Amino acid sequence: MGLDIDNLNSNMIDVLKELGNIGSGNAATALAKMINKKVDMSVPQVKILDYKDVSDVLGGPENVIVGIYFHFEGDAAGNILFALSQKSAKNLVNILFNRDNGKQLDEMDISALSEVGNILSASYINSLSTLTGLKLKISVPSISIDMAGAILSVPAIQFGVMGDKVLFIETEFQEGKNQVTGDLFLIPDIDSFNTILNKLGVV
Amino acid sequence: MKIIKVGMADLAVVKSPGKLITLGLGSCVGIALYDxxxxxxxxxxxxxxxxxxxxxxSNKAKFADTAIEILLEKMESLGSNKWNIVAKLSGGAQMFSFNTKNDILKIGERNVLASKKKLNQLGIKIISEDTGGNYGRTIELDSSNGDLLVKTIGHGTKVI
Incomplete structure (x- = not known):
């Protein structure tokens, strides 16, 4: 049985938020260790959107962003998207490589970004796995630098199979001096919501 | 001039002068019909x-088969004749690639094929297309001449 996104009660939303909180808390810690700087994160938000509003997330449909996408499967399945602006992406690799030039992203940089995404997503998923007792396996990253609308169409289509709304858990990251901000989206497959909520005793 | 934005799982028609635009097409497909x-x-x-x-x-604009039917009906109700209508296609990219059995990731390609199949069934000729690849597209259909402008990030701009 899938979940009716239109009829989530506040209890379920709180649990999803808490999942986001724990997952992204671990991811933020991993990021902070990696770049050896302080990383703040926002309180995760559970967003339920109509398709027409999806592309307004992340600065509008034509805004160019860096998206790093993961698929996870096992006892539950879904996707994780780590999205950041081009400027943040550049700043992030500059911090990693300890340099300060502002050149275009090259292949090496993109590979480094994929790896950052990989570590963030793996720590997110691992904490979810520990919390719920569900076995989860994460894919290798796939990266795309393109229009936000085009990148967000991928999770939107996955929800499109089940209904007319999209649900995701969004957390915003900020490196201490504001040079790097990013969004981490957890997008469980609709069938997996019940599995996850069930394990946590909510439904 | 009227400019109408067409969102995800949405459709619109216009009689010249006017433009129909859709921003940031990824794996979705933009189906442009013109009389x-x-x-x-x-x-x-x-x-x-x-x-x-x-x-x-229930949302007919979400699917290739039903969206094309409705689009055609709307154009006919404005005074179009099906036999004068031609089609152009854009979008259907695969934004991310994975080694999984999950065929939802090949959805772009399937969307293009399904759009072509439906147009063929209805006898609507496809005169040009810019589909596939791994990048997003913004498209603008000009109702004065039927030109479809395709804009991308790093893959150029063209009129098809």
């Missing part, structure tokens, strides 16, 4: 190939 005799244009932004494979299919 040059009456200068009536229609644009659909579909997400999935087939309404018959899905239980919850």
């Amino acid at each position: 040059k005799r009456t200068k009536i244009a229609g644009l659909a932004h579909i997400m999935l190939p087939n309404s018959k494979e899905i239980k919850n299919n």
Whole structure:
């Protein structure tokens, strides 16, 4: 049985938020260790959107962003998207490589970004796995630098199979001096919501 | 001039002068129909190939098969004749690639194939297309001449 996104009660939303909180808390810690700087994160938000509003997330449909996408499967399945602006992406690799030039992203940089995404997503998923007792396996990253609308169409289509709304858990990251901000989206497959909520005793 | 934005799982028609635009097409497909005799244009932004494979299919603009039917009806009600209508396709990219069995990731390709199949069934000729690849597209359909402008990030701009 899938979940009716239109009829989530506040209890379920709180649990999803808490999942986001724990997952992204671990991811933020991993990021902070990696770049050896302080990383703040926002309180995760559970967003339920109509398709027409999806592309307004992340600065509008034509805004160019860096998206790093993961698929996870096992006892539950879904996707994780780590999205950041081009400027943040550049700043992030500059911090990693300890340099300060502002050149275009090259292949090496993109590979480094994929790896950052990989570590963030793996720590997110691992904490979810520990919390719920569900076995989860994460894919290798796939990266795309393109229009936000085009990148967000991928999770939107996955929800499109089940209904007319999209649900995701969004957390915003900020490196201490504001040079790097990013969004981490957890997008469980609709069938997996019940599995996850069930394990946590909510439904 | 009227400029109408067509969102995800949405469609619209316009009689010249006017433009129909859709921003940031990824794996979705933009189906542009044009009748040059009456200068009536229609644009659909579909997400999935087939309404018959899905239980919850009330949103007709979401699927290639039903969206094309409705778009055609709307154009006919404005005065278009089906035999004068031609089609152009854009979008259907695969934004991310994975080694999984999950065929939802090949949805772009399936969306393009389903759109072509439906247009063929209806006898609507596809005169040009810019589909596939791994990048997003913004498209603009000009109702004065049927030109479809395709804009990308790093893959150029063209009129098809």
